[in-house]
Amino acid sequence: MDLTRRKLLKMGMLSVCGTMIPLGALEIFKPEALASSLVHPYSQKKRWAFVVDTTKCVGCGMCVKTCKLENEIPFDAEVQRTWIERYVLTKKGDVLIDSPHGDRYGFTKNDPEGHDLKDEDTLKGFFVPKLCNHCEKPSCVQVCPVGATYKTDDGVVLVDRKWCIGCGYCITNCPYFARFFHPVFNTAEKCTFCYHRISKGLKSACVDACAFGVRKIGMLNDPDSEVFKIITTQRTAVLKPEFGNEPHVFYLGLDHIVR
Amino acid sequence: MNHAWRPLILIVGLAAVLLTVRMFLVPSDFMAKNGDYKYQWHRVGNEKFWRDEFTVKHKGREFCKQCHEDKIELVADSGHARVQCENCHVMFNPEKKGHPVDLKADFGYLLDIGIDRSRELCKRCHSKLPYRPKEFTSLTKGIKPFNMIDPQEHNPGEECVDCHDVHRTGFK
Numbered sequence: 001m002d003l004t005r006r007k008l009l010k011m012g013m014l015s016v017c018g019t020m021i022p023l024g025a026l027e028i029f030k031p032e033a034l035a036s037s038l039v040h041p042y043s044q045k046k047r048w049a050f051v052v053d054t055t056k057c058v059g060c061g062m063c064v065k066t067c068k069l070e071n072e073i074p075f076d077a078e079v080q081r082t083w084i085e086r087y088v089l090t091k092k093g094d095v096l097i098d099s100p101h102g103d104r105y106g107f108t109k110n111d112p113e114g115h116d117l118k119d120e121d122t123l124k125g126f127f128v129p130k131l132c133n134h135c136e137k138p139s140c141v142q143v144c145p146v147g148a149t150y151k152t153d154d155g156v157v158l159v160d161r162k163w164c165i166g167c168g169y170c171i172t173n174c175p176y177f178a179r180f181f182h183p184v185f186n187t188a189e190k191c192t193f194c195y196h197r198i199s200k201g202l203k204s205a206c207v208d209a210c211a212f213g214v215r216k217i218g219m220l221n222d223p224d225s226e227v228f229k230i231i232t233t234q235r236t237a238v239l240k241p242e243f244g245n246e247p248h249v250f251y252l253g254l255d256h257i258v259r
Numbered sequence: 260m261n262h263a264w265r266p267l268i269l270i271v272g273l274a275a276v277l278l279t280v281r282m283f284l285v286p287s288d289f290m291a292k293n294g295d296y297k298y299q300w301h302r303v304g305n306e307k308f309w310r311d312e313f314t315v316k317h318k319g320r321e322f323c324k325q326c327h328e329d330k331i332e333l334v335a336d337s338g339h340a341r342v343q344c345e346n347c348h349v350m351f352n353p354e355k356k357g358h359p360v361d362l363k364a365d366f367g368y369l370l371d372i373g374i375d376r377s378r379e380l381c382k383r384c385h386s387k388l389p390y391r392p393k394e395f396t397s398l399t400k401g402i403k404p405f406n407m408i409d410p411q412e413h414n415p416g417e418e419c420v421d422c423h424d425v426h427r428t429g430f431k
Contacts, residue, residue, distance in 0.1 A: 058391050058405075060383040062346045069370060070316050075351045088390065106383030108410070125390025141298050147289065150301035160305040196313035205317050211341040211384070213396050 047155040047248070048193055049220040050204075051230050052129050055253035057214045059084050059107040059127035063206035068104060070194065070205035072184075079180040080104065081131065081191040082206055087257055088112040088125035095257050128258050129214060131206070132157065132178040132191035133239065133247030140170035140179060140190075149188065155220075155248060156195050161187045175243045193217060220248070316369045317345050326360070330426055338428035340398055347380060347425070348372050378410060381419045386410050 067082045068075050083102035089095055096112035107127070110117045138157050141149050148163035149170055159170075164187035171179040171188060182189035194204035198217060202208070207215045218225030227250075230236065236250035239258070292299040323344050324331050334340065350356045350373040362368035387407040395405035414422065424431045 056392055056396065058384060059388075062343075062383070065351065066317060066345070066349075069349060069351065105379070107388065108379070108382040108386045110388050119389040122389050125388075127390075138298060147300040147302070150292075150305075151298040152306055153292070153299075158305065158309050160302055161308075163302055163305070192309055195309040196311070197315055199310045200315065202315065202319075208317060208319060209343060209346055211339075211343070211346065212392075213341070 045221060046153070047220040048134065048198065048217065049155075049227050049231070050131070050134070050193065050249040051216040051218075051227050051236070051252065052249060053214050053216075053230075053252040054126055054128050054255075056212045057084065057127040057129055058212055059086060059103060060211075061103040061106040062209045062211065063129065063215060064102050064104040066205045066209035067191075070197075071192075073189070074183050075104070077183045078102070079183065079189070081178075081189070083130055085128045085130060085258075086112055086125065087128060087255065088117070089123045089257070090117065090121050091123055092121075126253075126255065128251075128254075129206075130176065130178070130239075131249060132174075132193075133176055133245065133249045134191075134193060136246035136248065137244065139243070139245055140174045143169040143173045145169065152195075156193050157190065158192055158195065159188050159190060161185050164188050175240050175245065176247070314367075314369065317343075317349070318368060320344060322366075322368065333426045337426060338397075339426070342384075345370070347375065350375065376418050376420050378419055382410050 061084060064080055064083055065075075067073075068080060071081055073080060078101065080102040083099050084107075085097060085099045086103075086107055087095065087097050096115060098113045110119065110122070112125075134155055134157050136155065138149075138151060141151055141157060145167065146163055146165055148160045148165070149157065150160070151157050161182075166181065166186050166188070168181070168188070171181070174190075179188055179190045181187070194202075194206075197204055204215070204217050207217050216226045216230065218227035220227060220231070222228055230252070231250055234252060236252055237254040238247045238250060239254075240247070286302055286304070288303040289301070290303065292301070292303060320331055320343065327344075330344070334342070334344070349370045351371075352375075353371075355375050356371040356373040358372035362372065385407050387409045391405070391407060393405060394402050396402050419425075420431075422430060
């Protein structure tokens with residue numbers, strides 16, 4: 001065998017490169033490996049989850065109003081635990097996105113972002129209610145320096161108002177912009193899925209307020225809950241899955257322009 | 260005493276003071292539940308605050324039913340069957356508040372009940388927007404068309420309740 005110096009170097013480099021690629025990197029060629037393993041139906045673990053059916057939402061904002069009053073967020077403050085965004089695609093090709101006052105007074109005019117649109121100028125539009133996603137891996141909780149925010153055993157992410165020092169790390173770390181400072185307590189504040197209601201057998205305030213059946217809350221692994229039925233039989237999507245937070249608010253009829 | 264021992268004693272003493280102070284400041288129920296320091300490192304007692312101490316404010320139809328059974332039946336039979344009384348009657352604008360019976364003192368009901376007769380209330384659901392869903396899922400009749408009105412054209416200048424009986428979704 002005639003091994004030249006050139007050949008040796010070539011083969012050496014190749015084998016070094018070869019050993020450097022981890023086997024796991026080849027997973028990107030397997031779609032089933034990329035598929036989210038979020039939902040484990042029939043597992044025994046109790047876990048709250050939420051479903052939002054955007055195809056039914058009319059943007060009346062009753063959920064936002066109810067949420068603010070139920071959870072003692074001053075009504076006139078420009079912060080909210082849940083809000084509704086309006087997405088409108090115009091014939092010119094612009095995507096207009098707005099949520100005036102978080103929609104607590106409802107959408108009553110075709111005036112996205114202040115443009116006065118005529119009905120025939122719009123191609124499509126829809127409303128997207130948003131709230132805390134109560135992630136399985138909440139990035140907001142990880143960054144809390146004092147242990148003031150945490151995940152309960154049934155998957156709800158809460159804030160300890162006595163312990164919070166108001167540093168605001170969690171607010172900047174939430175990919176969904178679901179956190180804010182409470183105007184009265186000056187601590188981090190967020191949706192709790194109405195933990196005080198759901199643990200008493202009631203539904204979240206926004207779920208009760210919705211006259212159109214947009215919002216649903218239930219145990220993810222309870223075969224009798226509507227949430228379970230929808231997630232196991234219909235095609236749902238989550239917001240920003242690329243962050244890897246494993247959000248637990250599932251959307252029906254989510255459009256690709258929603259961010 | 261050796262010059263090397265003195266700072267050491269100081270350090271050990273400081274550490275002891277810190278640990279004792281910490282023992283008093285950190286509550287005993289502050290811990291990593293299930294050994295999960297990443298997501299469950301917290302004051303366990305705070306779960307009780309959110310679960311039990313935070314008050315339920317919207318009490319739903321069952322609560323109003325104690326005294327307004329007639330209205331409940333009326334509404335249950337109408338197009339507004341799925342609309343909660345509290346959607347229309349809990350007020351955030353102070354000038355419209357007012358309930359003849361003091362629900363706060365007698366029933367622990369913390370919200371302000373009142374009547375909003377303005378068009379703004381009805382427009383939230385009924386104004387015609389081109390991208391509003393055209394269909395509505397009723398509890399009893401399944402999917403049916405959702406009737407919206409253009410507030411600029413549908414009797415402008417008059418309150419909706421001058422003509423419509425809201426609870427029956429019929430006419431006065």
